[in-house]
Structures are given as C-alpha cells and as structure tokens.
Amino acid sequence: MGFRMGIVGLPNVGKSTLFNALTKTAAAQAANFPFCTIEPNVGEVNVPDARLDTLAGIAKSASIIPTRMTFVDIAGLVKGASKGEGLGNQFLANIRETDAIAHVLRCFEDGDITHVEGRVDPVADAEVIETELMLSDLESIEKRRANLVRKLKGNDKEAQQQDRLLAAAQAALEEGNPARTVAVDAEDAKAWKGLQLITTKPVLYVCNVAEEDAANGNAFSEAVAKMAAEQGAGHVVISARIEEEISQLDAEEAEMFLSEMGLEEPGLDRLIRAGYELLHLETYFTVGPKEARAWTIRKGTAAPQAAGVIHGDFEKGFIRAETIAYEDYVAGKGEQGAKEAGKMRAEGKSYIVKDGDVMHFLFNT
Numbered sequence: 434m435g436f437r438m439g440i441v442g443l444p445n446v447g448k449s450t451l452f453n454a455l456t457k458t459a460a461a462q463a464a465n466f467p468f469c470t471i472e473p474n475v476g477e478v479n480v481p482d483a484r485l486d487t488l489a490g491i492a493k494s495a496s497i498i499p500t501r502m503t504f505v506d507i508a509g510l511v512k513g514a515s516k517g518e519g520l521g522n523q524f525l526a527n528i529r530e531t532d533a534i535a536h537v538l539r540c541f542e543d544g545d546i547t548h549v550e551g552r553v554d555p556v557a558d559a560e561v562i563e564t565e566l567m568l569s570d571l572e573s574i575e576k577r578r579a580n581l582v583r584k585l586k587g588n589d590k591e592a593q594q595q596d597r598l599l600a601a602a603q604a605a606l607e608e609g610n611p612a613r614t615v616a617v618d619a620e621d622a623k624a625w626k627g628l629q630l631i632t633t634k635p636v637l638y639v640c641n642v643a644e645e646d647a648a649n650g651n652a653f654s655e656a657v658a659k660m661a662a663e664q665g666a667g668h669v670v671i672s673a674r675i676e677e678e679i680s681q682l683d684a685e686e687a688e689m690f691l692s693e694m695g696l697e698e699p700g701l702d703r704l705i706r707a708g709y710e711l712l713h714l715e716t717y718f719t720v721g722p723k724e725a726r727a728w729t730i731r732k733g734t735a736a737p738q739a740a741g742v743i744h745g746d747f748e749k750g751f752i753r754a755e756t757i758a759y760e761d762y763v764a765g766k767g768e769q770g771a772k773e774a775g776k777m778r779a780e781g782k783s784y785i786v787k788d789g790d791v792m793h794f795l796f797n798t
C-alpha cells in the first residue's frame with residue numbers, strides 16, 4: 434500500500450536532519466544554511482513494532498520483514514514561496530502525492546543556527562507555512578478549474594464533480610481556511626482525495642527541540658501542542674540532532690545513549706507511530722518458519738482487502754482467514770498452542786481485521 438509522508442517546514446529547521454535519521458542514511462544534505470536542500474529526497478523507513486520480533490521469536494522465523502513507510506524531504510518553504518520566493522514551491526508537487534504532512538517546527542534556541550525570520554516562534558512559523566500551503570492549493574485550483582472549462586461545456590459528469598469540489602475548496606481557502614475544513618459527503622470522498630490538495634492532508638507537527646529538552650519538551654513545544662490540539666492535528670517532541678546521532682549507533686550503544694538522555698525509545702519510533710495513527714493505519718502479521726512479516730492496512734479493512742495487500746489473487750480468490758489475535762498467539766506460545774486453546778478463528782469475507790491479528794489466508798487460484 435505504500436504510505437507516504439511529506440516533510441515540510443521553513444528552511445534550516447531540521448527537516449533533512451530528521452529525514453536522515455529516519456532513513457538511517459546521510460542521503461539528504463543537512464547543514465546550517467537555509468535552502469540547503471534543493472532536490473527532494475525520498476526514503477523508505479521500517480515501521481518499528483516490537484510485536485513482530487516477539488512473533489518471530491516464537492515461530493523461529495528465519496527472517497523478519499517490517500512494514501514500510503515513505504518519507505519525502507523537500508526544500509524549505511518561506512513567506513512568499515507561492516509567489517516564487519525561495520525554492521520550496523516548485524517541489525510542493527512532491528508533497529501533493531503524499532498521504533500526510535510532517536510539519537517540522539524549530540523549537541530550539543541556538544544562536545549559531547540561522548532562523549530565516551530571525552526569531553524562534555514555532556506557532557508563528559506554522560502559520561507562515563500553512564499560508565504558503567493554502568496559497569499553493571489556491572493556485573493549483575485556479576489552474577485546474579481553468580483546464581476544466583472545456584469539459585464542463587461538454588456536460589462531463591466527472592468534470593462537474595471535480596469543479597464543484599474545487600470550488601468548495603477554493604471558497605474555504607479564500608476565507609483563509611485550509612481545505613480540510615470543507616465538509617465532504619461520502620459519495621464525494623474519493624474524488625475529493627483525488628484532488629490531492631495539500632491542505633486536506635492530516636498534519637503531524639514535529640517539535641524539533643534542543644538535546645536537553647528531548648525527554649520533557651519545552652515552552653515552545655508546549656505552545657505547539659496547544660495549537661495542534663485546537664486544530665485536531667497530531668504532534669511529537671523530538672530532537673532531530675539526537676535522533677541523527679542515535680541512528681548511527683548500534684543497538685546496544687543506542688540503548689545506553691537513550692537511557693542517559695532519559696528517553697525510553699528513539700523519538701523516531703514515536704514519530705512513525707504517530708504518523709501511523711494519524712493515517713488511521715493498523716498492522717496485521719503473517720508468521721511462519723520462513724518469515725514473520727507485518728502488513729499495513731487502514732482501520733476497518735475487511736479480510737479479503739487485507740489479503741489483497743499481500744497479493745491481488747488473495748483478494749480475488751479469498752475463501753477464509755485463519756486468525757489468531759496477537760495476545761492469544763503469544764499466550765499459546767505459537768499457532769499450535771493457540772489452536773489447542775480454541776483461539777484460532779475461521780473468519781469470512783465480512784471480518785474486519787484487527788490490529789495485531791496473525792492471519793493465514795486460504796484462497797482459490
């Protein structure tokens with residue numbers, strides 16, 4: 434299914450540092466000057482899930498395959514970006530294709546690191562970026578509506594629907610509200626998503642704090658938390674610089690480092706999980722001696738469609754799914770034990786897969 438998160442923010446706030454930590458590479462150039470990033474960076478990240486390791490341990494699986502998420506790091510946006518200032522605007526197209534936005538906010542004081550607005554104020558920064566995203570949506574809407582004019586004359590139903598939805602988004606944006614504030618009927622939901630407007634995407638604010646604030650946050654991140662709550666957005670507190678250091682350590686060193694910092698787990702794990710929640714994603718597992726593997730689905734996905742994530746044929750020929758809840762699998766010390774305890778269920782086409790289910794699909798070919 435490939436879920437994608439776009440990383441946006443002002444220049445020099447730590448986007449590429451975060452991207453590198455996430456992807457455990459130095460693929461993105463991160464340095465102390467604004468507009469360091471020019472070309473967008475795309476990277477895949479494992480979704481951390483301790484349950485997968487537990488399952489693999491029980492089943493003695495030869496390999497462990499976590500589920501993946503994609504991150505896209507683009508150039509910093511500045512005030513006026515949509516009018517051609519800076520570089521970011523031309524890369525916003527890459528953000529249109531994502532499922533959610535990770536909005537990085539500078540929440541650290543450091544006289545050596547240039548802030549393009551000359552002061553640290555994450556809430557004001559968030560507004561600058563949100564305005565640019567809204568202007569970018571408006572511009573794209575105007576272009577698209579102009580392109581639809583001919584089709585509309587031809588009484589094209591699809592074009593009519595698109596134009597109606599674009600007009601609704603335009604009206605909201607012209608009033609200074611993001612397109613996500615538009616109420617959309619169920620029958621328009623798919624076409625609405627297809628418009629790929631940036632300000633319809635869910636937002637996760639990433640408070641990039643100083644190393645010493647990584648464990649408990651600071652006044653800046655608290656202000657962001659309040660703003661996020663008001664908007665119904667998510668937020669995480671992270672120190673991109675620490676995360677970058679941790680990502681270069683081996684597991685044992687990383688654990689020591691984390692405990693010294695008073696952290697229970699890497700902030701990146703929290704960030705990825707928050708992204709998962711924001712997107713209403715869940716994980717189910719397939720477990721055997723060959724491999725233990727995690728698969729991503731949207732909440733509320735029925736068994737055949739969940740099977741379809743593995744292979745289209747699984748969905749088409751779906752018969753039933755032998756299902757064991759994660760807890761039952763662990764309690765039974767594996768499939769056999771769970772089965773003997775009567776915890777293996779045969780589920781049919783209407784079964785809604787639950788987070789943590791261990792699934793075995795039976796299908797016709």
Ligand SMILES: Nc1ncnc2c1ncn2[C@@H]1O[C@H](COP(=O)(O)OP(=O)(O)OP(=O)(O)O)[C@@H](O)[C@H]1O
Nearest residue numbers: 444445446447448449450463464465468469470509
């Ligand atoms: N939590 C932090 N504390 C202190 N310095 C940090 C922190 N996070 C990032 N930095 C530093 O800020 C500088 C800018 O980081 P980075 O290049 O990742 O920003 P960016 O948002 O990608 O910028 P651009 O938009 O120009 O590409 C780097 O020198 C980085 O080491």
Ligand SMILES: [Mg+2]
Nearest residue numbers: 448449469470
């Ligand atoms: Mg960068």
